[in-house]
Amino acid sequence: MRAPVAGYEARVRSNFAKQPLMATIGAQLTRVAPGAVEIRLPFRADLTQQHGYLHAGTIAAVADSACGYAALSVMPPDADVLSIEFKVNMLSPARGDALVARADVIRAGRTIVVCRADVYAIADGDEKLVAAMQGTMMVSRQ
Amino acid sequence: MRAPVAGYEARVRSNFAKQPLMATIGAQLTRVAPGAVEIRLPFRADLTQQHGYLHAGTIAAVADSACGYAALSVMPPDADVLSIEFKVNMLSPARGDALVARADVIRAGRTIVVCRADVYAIADGDEKLVAAMQGTMMVSRQ
Amino acid sequence: MRAPVAGYEARVRSNFAKQPLMATIGAQLTRVAPGAVEIRLPFRADLTQQHGYLHAGTIAAVADSACGYAALSVMPPDADVLSIEFKVNMLSPARGDALVARADVIRAGRTIVVCRADVYAIADGDEKLVAAMQGTMMVSRQ
Amino acid sequence: MRAPVAGYEARVRSNFAKQPLMATIGAQLTRVAPGAVEIRLPFRADLTQQHGYLHAGTIAAVADSACGYAALSVMPPDADVLSIEFKVNMLSPARGDALVARADVIRAGRTIVVCRADVYAIADGDEKLVAAMQGTMMVSRQ
Numbered sequence: 001m002r003a004p005v006a007g008y009e010a011r012v013r014s015n016f017a018k019q020p021l022m023a024t025i026g027a028q029l030t031r032v033a034p035g036a037v038e039i040r041l042p043f044r045a046d047l048t049q050q051h052g053y054l055h056a057g058t059i060a061a062v063a064d065s066a067c068g069y070a071a072l073s074v075m076p077p078d079a080d081v082l083s084i085e086f087k088v089n090m091l092s093p094a095r096g097d098a099l100v101a102r103a104d105v106i107r108a109g110r111t112i113v114v115c116r117a118d119v120y121a122i123a124d125g126d127e128k129l130v131a132a133m134q135g136t137m138m139v140s141r142q
Numbered sequence: 143m144r145a146p147v148a149g150y151e152a153r154v155r156s157n158f159a160k161q162p163l164m165a166t167i168g169a170q171l172t173r174v175a176p177g178a179v180e181i182r183l184p185f186r187a188d189l190t191q192q193h194g195y196l197h198a199g200t201i202a203a204v205a206d207s208a209c210g211y212a213a214l215s216v217m218p219p220d221a222d223v224l225s226i227e228f229k230v231n232m233l234s235p236a237r238g239d240a241l242v243a244r245a246d247v248i249r250a251g252r253t254i255v256v257c258r259a260d261v262y263a264i265a266d267g268d269e270k271l272v273a274a275m276q277g278t279m280m281v282s283r284q
Numbered sequence: 285m286r287a288p289v290a291g292y293e294a295r296v297r298s299n300f301a302k303q304p305l306m307a308t309i310g311a312q313l314t315r316v317a318p319g320a321v322e323i324r325l326p327f328r329a330d331l332t333q334q335h336g337y338l339h340a341g342t343i344a345a346v347a348d349s350a351c352g353y354a355a356l357s358v359m360p361p362d363a364d365v366l367s368i369e370f371k372v373n374m375l376s377p378a379r380g381d382a383l384v385a386r387a388d389v390i391r392a393g394r395t396i397v398v399c400r401a402d403v404y405a406i407a408d409g410d411e412k413l414v415a416a417m418q419g420t421m422m423v424s425r426q
Numbered sequence: 427m428r429a430p431v432a433g434y435e436a437r438v439r440s441n442f443a444k445q446p447l448m449a450t451i452g453a454q455l456t457r458v459a460p461g462a463v464e465i466r467l468p469f470r471a472d473l474t475q476q477h478g479y480l481h482a483g484t485i486a487a488v489a490d491s492a493c494g495y496a497a498l499s500v501m502p503p504d505a506d507v508l509s510i511e512f513k514v515n516m517l518s519p520a521r522g523d524a525l526v527a528r529a530d531v532i533r534a535g536r537t538i539v540v541c542r543a544d545v546y547a548i549a550d551g552d553e554k555l556v557a558a559m560q561g562t563m564m565v566s567r568q
């Protein structure tokens with residue numbers, strides 16, 4: 001567990017509220033800790049692919065935002081964070097009641113922050129790993 | 143240019159019509175050729191991140207579908223295609239009038255198909271490269 | 285911890301001994317468990333890049349082999365495993381006395397196995413995370 | 427074709443000569459143009475995996491160096507370039523007389539440069555695409 005940067009949670013929550021896509025798909029910020037963020041997405045049929053599973057783009061959106069906010073949570077107050085790239089493996093069909101993406105910072109440098117996210121599908125209270133992301137965020141000072 | 147598989151365009155168009163996410167975000171299938179597919183997404187503010195640019199998840203959704211359909215276009219009629227993983231670099235802010243993702247098959251094996259997609263933002267008729275994807279699709283026989 | 289497949293360790297060790305590159309760079313298989321493999325590489329100046337750190341290709345070689353053998357360790361005796369793709373982040377300069385790559389299977393399907401590897405540089409007994417890989421292996425039956 | 431930065435070729439060649447790994451594996455810098463670099467690796471059995479094909483780590487080493495030098499070739503004289511991450515797909519077995527990696531800059535920013543490399547195996551004068559890389563380089567001013 002990292003030492004928290006003052007005001008990190010308010011900054012993450014405020015920034016999340018400014019991402020229209022998260023509202024559009026119904027994603028919720030369910031946990032903010034220093035270097036670790038969880039986003040939850042209730043299942044919606046209009047976010048799926050041809051087999052009725054959540055689309056890889058939906059999964060990527062949630063996991064990427066979780067990574068970005070995990071990175072933001074360890075940055076100083078004047079910093080902003082942008083995704084420069086990510087890679088995601090789809091491990092199992094993403095179906096059930098909800099999707100939960102849990103992201104962790106694995107390396108926070110001055111300019112580059114690297115995160116991993118594990119994405120779970122929740123069905124009847126059970127969690128199953130359905131995707132795994134590793135991504136790179138760039139820090140900019142405003 | 144590859145030799146076309148009979149009925150490839152109808153199969154791609156029919157499958158695309160079954161992806162609810164594509165309709166939800168307003169994406170259109172604008173070109174289908176053997177091994178090459180283009181998807182266009184008119185800009186919408188509800189698909190953006192905190193700076194008003196299209197969210198990386200939106201970009202990934204469009205590019206991943208383009209890759210998947212490029213792969214499907216070269217497969218035999220009984221095959222289905224699933225994304226097993228992709229990597230995407232965000233190169234420039236994705237803003238303007240529309241996004242266009244152009245995917246090409248770079249290697250089609252029996253089980254694995256690898257594609258690349260270049261994603262452009264279109265503003266006032268000019269195109270700018272804003273993202274680049276490389277991804278892996280798995281073929282399943284139904 | 286997974287239930288071990290009979291003979292997994294002998295198969296992994298025998299296969300590792302058949303990878304000429306591992307001998308060429310001096311890599312050693314230091315741990316084999318079901319779904320988890322560790323490879324150690326003593327530092328050598330002839331494996332470095334222009335600043336005297338281990339080259340990203342050297343790091344990738346060790347991490348990729350660790351992922352491949354982690355995958356092989358959970359497969360039935362008649363299976364072989366090939367890397368189809370991986371992604372690796374270089375997190376810090378790789379210098380010190382040795383490099384250690386620890387790979388874990390995060391999803392083992394019938395055809396596709398996904399692994400992650402964490403790569404540490406060891407200097408004076410301390411470990412520092414220097415690279416992180418996520419990769420996809422394909423299983424073939426012989 | 428980009429406008430060349432003065433002295434780019436000498437800087438790339440001089441830097442390449444300082445990468446011990448390239449000498450260790452026998453790689454040669456066969457082409458340097460603004461934003462485009464080619465590295466050739468004569469086949470050697472001691473760089474292979476268990477089936478006698480070039481190891482994915484060998485392929486990654488050559489492709490990553492090609493990407494790094496493609497990036498360096500478009501940077502100002504006081505800049506240095508480090509790989510922060512790459513992703514590589516292995517498309518076909520890498521065997522034959524030699525491997526050739528051709529890297530191109532697809533986006534050069536002030537801090538981040540993104541490259542792609544196509545890797546070919548050459549056998550009896552024929553080229554076959556065997557791997558594809560997409561990677562991210564970070565620019566540092568010395």
